[in-house]
Amino acid sequence: MKIANRISGLFLAISLVITGIATFFLYETSKAILRRSIERGLSTAVASRAMHIVTYLNMLESSVAQLSKNAVIENYMKISGEEGPERDRAFVLAMERIKMAKDANPSIAEYLLMDNTGIVAASSRPESLWQNVSTDALFLGAKKKFYIKDVYRSKTDKELLIAVSMPLLDSKTDQLLGVVSAKVRLAELYNIVTQKTGVGERGEIYIINKYGYMITPSIYKKDVALRQMVDTDIVKRARLYKGEGPIGPTSETAMILINYCGFEVLGSYQCIPLLRWIIIAEIDIKEAFKPLANLHKIFLLILIIVPVFSGILGRYLARVIARPIEILTKEAEVIGRGDFDHLMTVKVDTKDEVGRLSRAFQKMVMDLKDTTVSRDLLMKEMVNRVNAQKEASAARRDWEDSFNAIGDMITIHDADFNIIRANKAAESVLGLTISEILKQKCFKSYHGKDSPPDACPSCKVFKTGKNAVAEIFEPHLNRFIEIKAMPRLDADGKVIGLVHIVRDITDRKKAEEKLHNALKDEIRAREIMTSMLDDNNQIRQELEKKLSELKQVQSMLVQSEKLASLGRLVSDMAHEVNNPLMVISGNAQLSLLDGSLKGELKNYIEIIHSECNRAKSIIERLLMFSRPGKGEQKLVDINASIESIIKLLDHSFGLSNVKIITHFTPGLPFVLVDDKHLQEVFMNLLNNARDAMPKGGKVVISTSLDEKRVKIEVRDSGVGMDEATLSRLFEPFFTTKEKGTGLGLSVCYGIIKAHNGELKFTSQPGKGSTAYVFLPITGRG
Amino acid sequence: MKKILVVDDEEMIVNIMEKFLTMSGFGVVRAVGGEAAMKVLDSDERIDLMIVDMRMPDISGIDVVKKKIELKKKFPVLFLTGAVDAGSSLDEIEKEDITENDILLKPVDLSVLLGKIKDKLKIS
Numbered sequence: 001m002k003i004a005n006r007i008s009g010l011f012l013a014i015s016l017v018i019t020g021i022a023t024f025f026l027y028e029t030s031k032a033i034l035r036r037s038i039e040r041g042l043s044t045a046v047a048s049r050a051m052h053i054v055t056y057l058n059m060l061e062s063s064v065a066q067l068s069k070n071a072v073i074e075n076y077m078k079i080s081g082e083e084g085p086e087r088d089r090a091f092v093l094a095m096e097r098i099k100m101a102k103d104a105n106p107s108i109a110e111y112l113l114m115d116n117t118g119i120v121a122a123s124s125r126p127e128s129l130w131q132n133v134s135t136d137a138l139f140l141g142a143k144k145k146f147y148i149k150d151v152y153r154s155k156t157d158k159e160l161l162i163a164v165s166m167p168l169l170d171s172k173t174d175q176l177l178g179v180v181s182a183k184v185r186l187a188e189l190y191n192i193v194t195q196k197t198g199v200g201e202r203g204e205i206y207i208i209n210k211y212g213y214m215i216t217p218s219i220y221k222k223d224v225a226l227r228q229m230v231d232t233d234i235v236k237r238a239r240l241y242k243g244e245g246p247i248g249p250t251s252e253t254a255m256i257l258i259n260y261c262g263f264e265v266l267g268s269y270q271c272i273p274l275l276r277w278i279i280i281a282e283i284d285i286k287e288a289f290k291p292l293a294n295l296h297k298i299f300l301l302i303l304i305i306v307p308v309f310s311g312i313l314g315r316y317l318a319r320v321i322a323r324p325i326e327i328l329t330k331e332a333e334v335i336g337r338g339d340f341d342h343l344m345t346v347k348v349d350t351k352d353e354v355g356r357l358s359r360a361f362q363k364m365v366m367d368l369k370d371t372t373v374s375r376d377l378l379m380k381e382m383v384n385r386v387n388a389q390k391e392a393s394a395a396r397r398d399w400e401d402s403f404n405a406i407g408d409m410i411t412i413h414d415a416d417f418n419i420i421r422a423n424k425a426a427e428s429v430l431g432l433t434i435s436e437i438l439k440q441k442c443f444k445s446y447h448g449k450d451s452p453p454d455a456c457p458s459c460k461v462f463k464t465g466k467n468a469v470a471e472i473f474e475p476h477l478n479r480f481i482e483i484k485a486m487p488r489l490d491a492d493g494k495v496i497g498l499v500h501i502v503r504d505i506t507d508r509k510k511a512e513e514k515l516h517n518a519l520k521d522e523i524r525a526r527e528i529m530t531s532m533l534d535d536n537n538q539i540r541q542e543l544e545k546k547l548s549e550l551k552q553v554q555s556m557l558v559q560s561e562k563l564a565s566l567g568r569l570v571s572d573m574a575h576e577v578n579n580p581l582m583v584i585s586g587n588a589q590l591s592l593l594d595g596s597l598k599g600e601l602k603n604y605i606e607i608i609h610s611e612c613n614r615a616k617s618i619i620e621r622l623l624m625f626s627r628p629g630k631g632e633q634k635l636v637d638i639n640a641s642i643e644s645i646i647k648l649l650d651h652s653f654g655l656s657n658v659k660i661i662t663h664f665t666p667g668l669p670f671v672l673v674d675d676k677h678l679q680e681v682f683m684n685l686l687n688n689a690r691d692a693m694p695k696g697g698k699v700v701i702s703t704s705l706d707e708k709r710v711k712i713e714v715r716d717s718g719v720g721m722d723e724a725t726l727s728r729l730f731e732p733f734f735t736t737k738e739k740g741t742g743l744g745l746s747v748c749y750g751i752i753k754a755h756n757g758e759l760k761f762t763s764q765p766g767k768g769s770t771a772y773v774f775l776p777i778t779g780r781g
Numbered sequence: 782m783k784k785i786l787v788v789d790d791e792e793m794i795v796n797i798m799e800k801f802l803t804m805s806g807f808g809v810v811r812a813v814g815g816e817a818a819m820k821v822l823d824s825d826e827r828i829d830l831m832i833v834d835m836r837m838p839d840i841s842g843i844d845v846v847k848k849k850i851e852l853k854k855k856f857p858v859l860f861l862t863g864a865v866d867a868g869s870s871l872d873e874i875e876k877e878d879i880t881e882n883d884i885l886l887k888p889v890d891l892s893v894l895l896g897k898i899k900d901k902l903k904i905s
Contacts, residue, residue: 575863583797586793589891590797619864619886623864623865
């Protein structure tokens with residue numbers, strides 16, 4: 001919503017509320033004032049009427065009292081019952097006196113005198129004379145004191161009357177002589193009451209007597225006196241009053257009620273306790289509040305005009321305020337699109353807040369323009385820098401990649417032997433991470449020492465400032481290394497550190513060594529050739545020896561291949577044989593279990609069973625050759641293991657005149673083997689050695705470390721073997737013994753093979769044989 | 782009654798086993814060949830122990846045991862075989878279920894077999 005609309009709407013709403021409230025209060029106040037003035041008028045009206053009535057009654061009382069105390073009247077009343085001229089004279093005098101009183105007070109309808117028996121003894125109206133009124137309240141009520149007879153209708157002329165009476169007493173004896181009474185036409189009172197002042201056109205003042213009847217005429221109804229009963233709210237209220245005194249109080253505020261004719265009036269009352277009358281003044285409420293109707297129209301007009309004007313005013317003010325803001329908004333939108341060169345079309349150049357805002361805005365635009373230009377320059381600069389940084393890091397990466405690609409260990413040191421940079425090769429050869437390397441001094445990393453070693457090329461560089469080279473065997477790294485150290489110089493040519501290149505030359509060294517040895521061999525060969533040129537036999541022998549060695553290796557290869565296929569054959573055969581064997585053995589066993597076999601037959605079957613078991617044990621031995629299983633592997637001290645077998649065999653060997661000699665290398669690493677299987681191997685080897693020496697001799701068992709294997713040698717001084725025997729040595733069922741099964745060495749071969757070891761023989765006929773067992777130190781068999 | 786699954790490609794051997802085991806008071810489920818054994822394993826038939834040959838022409842005994850492990854069947858296994866094949870994949874099932882002691886070589890002594898069975902079924 002626009003600000004202008006909001007402001008004018010706000011103005012309209014506020015003025016509507018304020019005007020509405022003000023109008024309402026004004027109206028209510030006017031109404032209250034008007035009502036109060038009407039009420040005051042009504043109260044005054046009833047109060048003054050009541051006062052008049054009371055005064056009139058007082059006047060009546062005093063006039064009756066005068067008569068009652070009149071000597072002429074008293075005299076007449078004393079003798080009124082007698083006969084005679086004196087009495088007649090007194091009668092005439094009394095009549096005159098009464099007539100005089102009547103003439104003096106024309107509002108009174110009749111004066112009358114009654115004797116103490118209730119007979120009218122004198123009257124201003126001759127018609128009343130000698131009537132008996134002894135039962136009339138007029139007479140009865142006044143025997144002792146002043147009495148007012150309430151409104152009643154005259155029996156003769158049907159006129160409404162009220163009467164006052166007073167006892168007539170003997171002035172000397174206070175004896176009741178009669179009653180003096182005065183009758184008054186109510187019409188006399190009407191003149192006082194019904195003057196229509198202060199009650200408007202449709203209002204009236206009327207009196208309700210103690211019985212609740214209206215005793216005054218009505219302007220709305222005819223002939224209501226003593227006939228119209230009035231029991232409206234105002235009468236009920238007035239009845240609550242039980243005060244004394246001539247005039248009772250008016251209700252403090254007048255009340256709105258429905259009057260006896262059924263329309264709404266504002267009424268006020270006044271009680272007259274003496275008569276127990278209620279004077280009521282009522283004014284028609286429509287008539288009473290008629291002036292308000294005009295006021296009503298005026299207020300409605302105000303209620304319309306004021307908000308309309310304030311709405312217009314609000315609209316105008318809003319435009320005054322919002323217009324410059326709108327201009328600024330449009331400008332801001334243009335500038336927001338980046339058009340800083342856009343000049344403000346309408347200048348808001350007032351001296352108020354908006355003007356200040358406008359000027360600040362213009363200044364901001366100028367600043368923003370400047371800033372944007374600077375920002376663009378900055379962005380360009382940043383892009384340049386980022387590019388430069390990218391190039392730099394690419395170059396750095398290139399350099400690092402190259403640095404790391406070099407296979408030689410390269411480290412860069414400072415002047416205090418600290419390594420400040422190292423390549424990947426250094427990391428892998430030193431077995432340290434880059435961060436670990438960078439924490440160490442160079443001599444710690446390379447040499448495992450706490451100070452530079454002798455012949456340290458780095459020290460030389462620091463001393464001479466020139467390149468230095470050294471080739472050493474570094475036990476810490478277990479390598480031959482070539483160290484090149486090159487100084488790093490600062491601008492003044494001062495050595496600030498060095499580049500340290502280490503090349504692993506172990507292989508080269510070994511090759512050199514081999515070359516060296518080969519050279520040595522060659523030299524020796526030449527020596528032999530030159531010195532023993534004539535001795536062709538020896539040369540041939542050498543050659544033949546080499547050739548035979550070569551053949552031997554070849555035959556070993558052939559043999560191992562042959563043994564492997566033999567192993568497979570054995571396994572297949574065992575399968576094929578064991579199934580029918582199972583059938584045979586099973587049936588034999590079932591037959592035996594049956595229990596019905598007896599005698600010879602049982603014996604035959606038992607033989608079948610036991611022979612099956614024998615066949616089975618042969619096959620099991622065979623299987624040891626093809627796949628001996630792993631058994632229970634544990635770490636075994638090979639020397640102790642062999643020692644325990646020797647203990648077992650020593651005695652029987654002694655009987656065969658064979659001596660066992662041991663050359664154990666102490667402290668050999670343990671081997672992971674199944675000791676039971678291994679002992680079977682050595683048992684076999686030793687037994688074979690003994691069998692090769694029927695005339696006795698010695699067996700030498702030696703153990704040693706051969707690279708990463710334990711080597712066990714069993715050398716006998718027996719008959720030896722020829723080539724043919726050697727090549728078939730491990731074949732199952734191959735034997736040179738009369739009683740041999742031909743499985744012993746096959747099983748040995750299988751066992752050693754299963755331990756990832758090696759079993760081989762060297763032998764020469766007549767010179768004895770040597771068995772070699774190699775077992776790996778680590779790794780599972 | 783404990784039920785024993787006997788697996789062998791040689792029907793006569795199955796017959797012998799059935800006869801012997803029945804005599805010894807066991808229930809026997811026959812399976813001539815690896816295929817038949819697989820069917821028994823797939824069924825809901827309760828098995829308390831399996832005696833299985835290792836080398837069979839259709840499915841090897843080791844594959845039958847692998848299937849048993851895969852089906853999460855907990856009963857123990859005894860191998861009854863002519864020979865342990867060199868290079869067989871026994872290692873794969875070794876740690877799970879089978880040790881070298883559970884491999885019996887044919888021809889087996891039936892009393893030894895009975896001892897092993899009772900051992901496995903934990904009956905005396």
